[in-house]
Amino acid sequence: MPSSVLKDGRNAQLYAQVRRRMIENGDWDRISSRLARELNESGWIDRFRDLSKETARRADTTGGISVEALMTELGPQAQDEVPSAVRQDVIGVLRKLLERQIEF
Numbered sequence: 001m002p003s004s005v006l007k008d009g010r011n012a013q014l015y016a017q018v019r020r021r022m023i024e025n026g027d028w029d030r031i032s033s034r035l036a037r038e039l040n041e042s043g044w045i046d047r048f049r050d051l052s053k054e055t056a057r058r059a060d061t062t063g064g065i066s067v068e069a070l071m072t073e074l075g076p077q078a079q080d081e082v083p084s085a086v087r088q089d090v091i092g093v094l095r096k097l098l099e100r101q102i103e104f
Contacts (some may be wrong), residue, residue, distance in 0.1 A: 018101065027097055031090065041084040047079050 022028040039045050052070060058063035065073075 018098070021101065022097070031093055031097075034093065035086070035090050037083070038089060042083045042086055044082060044086070047081070048074065051077075 013077075019028070022031070035043075035075055052074060055070060056072060
């Protein structure tokens, strides 16, 4: 796979340009804050903070766990359990932003 294509098939150069533009004009921070607020309001953050603590405590009895290993172990579950309403809201915001930024 060429280096210009991300693992999921997206164009890496276009992704980098859009991300840079979002960071420069503040959209990245606004969307990140909105996502964090909605995840917090839904209880998602508390659930995964507790799950992370439990997993780390269990690992302490067997020698510990690195942050990277914790992320690898819990990441897929965390992504799968993002409430659909939160996911759809953020996707909608991104879609509107991209429609304004990119001519299709």
